[in-house]
Amino acid sequence: IALRPQAPLLPGRTLGVLGGGQLGRMFVHTAQAMGYGTVVLDPDPDSPAGQVSHHHIQAGYDDPQGLAELARLADAVTTEFENVPAAALATLAARRPVAPAANAVALAQDRAQEKAHFVRCGVRCAPYAVIASAEQLAAAPAELLPGILKTLRLGYDGKGQRRVTTAAELSAAWHSLGQQPCVLEQWLALALECSVIVARGADGSIVHLPVQRNLHRDAILAVTEVYAGNLPQALVEQALQAAISIANGLQYVGLLCVEFFVLQDGSLVVNEIAPRPHNSGHYSQNACDLSQFELQLRTLAGLPLTAPRQHSPAVMLNLLGELWFAQGAVAQTPPWAEVLALPGTHLHLYGKGQARPGRKMGHLNVTGPSPQAARATALKAAALLG
């Protein structure tokens, strides 16, 4: 049985984060702005969140001593990293309130369990088959081809995925992934991608951010655009209902992102869930009166959840490591002064020492008085960044 705060954890208490990446860093910034103490557990001595937290426990996610220290220092613990061992969350949950719960994180870590949950909730996902053995490979339904083979576990930003068109390619792809358990999904003709972030409290109350429209490049999120009229209203309502069913079905406590595909026939298909803040929710920092990080904090601390309101149309540009090499082979600082001369630009950098292609180094939130203005500024910023 999960421990829950008896009363809200108020500023002055200490909040813990398992994982020290950029999502943890932005959670820590939010918690500190509200007067909370923070403690981060991450093995990297220079992790983005560890750099800014009051306490940084430098230990592996499954290190018993590190976890004991985290439970000692923190009044409640959340996670920012999808692949933390669910067992570590379960260990912590014996001593402190933990949100999200280990079982929800474990489900989100396994594409087969995740899809089975969508089916249970009556939310449509891509046709799929689990391929964990040579028998299942041989029996893979032909109608799933052309398809995309994804490892059940540990995939992110398109890693651990292979597109396949024939049975022979499927077999080669499964072997190239080391014959590890995978799902084969039918390749869908996408019109667009969108996502929604919901925050659900221990009392079952639930609020959400606006439905976000996402553009991926090479399977990595590149741009998120959020403003009224950007998506058909019927789709927005369907996505919200689906996300709420998925969260309620898990009795989820915490912040949850649900990613969707919109097919060319206009229908909605759920892709995957993330039991943590999400890259596609970063615009909320500057465009909404409650950011996804404050929503995460409120669910963790047992504070009231009020409905977030978006006050500005927004475009978020992801800043990947390539930008540091736009002018040549030697890393250079991107032209921040020029970018920040554009009205409504908000720079967020994650404190990562080394830029590498594909590495998420930061993001730029662009807000404007109108969707047109925000988009025009985002285009100018993108042109400056090359």
Ligand code: ADP
């Ligand atoms: P990750 O965990 O790496 O984010 P996703 O399953 O979300 O993996 O896939 C990454 C991207 O690849 C998606 O956002 C989408 O653009 C594309 N993609 C994934 N699965 C499919 C599919 N079945 N049909 C079409 N496009 C897909």
Ligand code: MG
């Ligand atoms: Mg994804």
